[in-house]
Amino acid sequence: MDYSPKRMQEVLDNNAFRLKKQYGQNFICDENIIDSIIRKALIDKDTLVIEIGPGAGSLTYKLSLVAQNVLCYEIDTSLKDILNSNLKDCHNVEIIYQDFLKANVSEDLKKYSYKKIYLVANLPYYITTPIIIKIIEDKLPIDKIVVMVQKEVGDRFKAKPGTKDYGSLSVYLNYYYDVHKLIDVSRNVFIPKPNVDSIVVEFNRKEQSNKVLNEDIFFKLIRDSFNQKRKTLKNNLREYDLIKIEEVLHKYNLDLSVRAEALSIDIFIDISNALSR
Ligand code: SAM
Secondary structure, eight states, X not given: OOOOHHXXXXXXHHTTOOOOGGGTOOEEOOHHHHHHHHHHHTOOTTEEEEEEOOTTSHHHHHHHHHSSEEEEEOSOGGGHHHHHHHTTTOTTEEEEOSOGGGOOHHHXXXXXXXXXXXXXXXXXXXXXXXXXXXXXXXXXXXXXXXXXXXXXXXXXXXXXXXXXXXXXXXXXXXXXXXXXXXXXXXXXXXXXXXXXXXXEEEEEEOOOOOOOSOHHHHHHHHHHHTSSTTSXXXXXXXXXXXXXXXXXXXXXXXXXXXXXXXXXXXHHHHHHHHHHO
């Protein structure tokens, strides 16, 4: 496959394809970036890869060379001709033309046997967070996620306590996954060029050690603690048993005047367990 921007434009023009902003269509035209994603994702022939939004198939093609199978979800049916042509030799690729957010992925996975599942994608930016939340809430058995996302969003995913990007989403994700950055990606490698730079982030599934006694209480505590980010815990958690919370905070030399953004996931787990007993 030729990955140059010129060739990509020709392919789109030859198929009378008009890029759709509402679907977050920014197609990669840089073979080095794709190779780097493939290399760092450490995919092998025991890996079933899920790709959301194959677009013109640039990433899909290289995924198919290293993976056991590639299962793609693409919302835009007008990409069918381009994908059929670009992926004509890729017999281990299946494309389901459907909105990923509405897909029954567990059902779709039933016909595959695999040792591990990775999700690898250049995500449509307008639904990055809902996609990650769906993967978590649907309890999809995904061992690793390698996704290209808008830099600002990626910064929130991997944010550490005490930084401006740290919020309920960071805690929620860090409960399930270890998150870190793999590569920076310039806005110049896409057609059309987006207004922002991107990063590729990797999420590795954590072994759940069942430290949280009651997940409902834990997730509600996270949501409520960050309800108004600039407020102290005392103000955000008025309805809670503040004596129990303060007891836990004292162990860490903190008190109720602390803000949620300063608390690590382990402190949240400790508080939630104290409230669950
Ligand atoms: N993978 C291609 C690449 O890197 O060149 C295209 C990436 S582009 C950023 C995002 C892709 O996701 C587009 O092909 C778009 O049509 C598709 N898409 C957008 N919303 C979607 C959804 N809800 N479900 C599945 N695919 C979607």
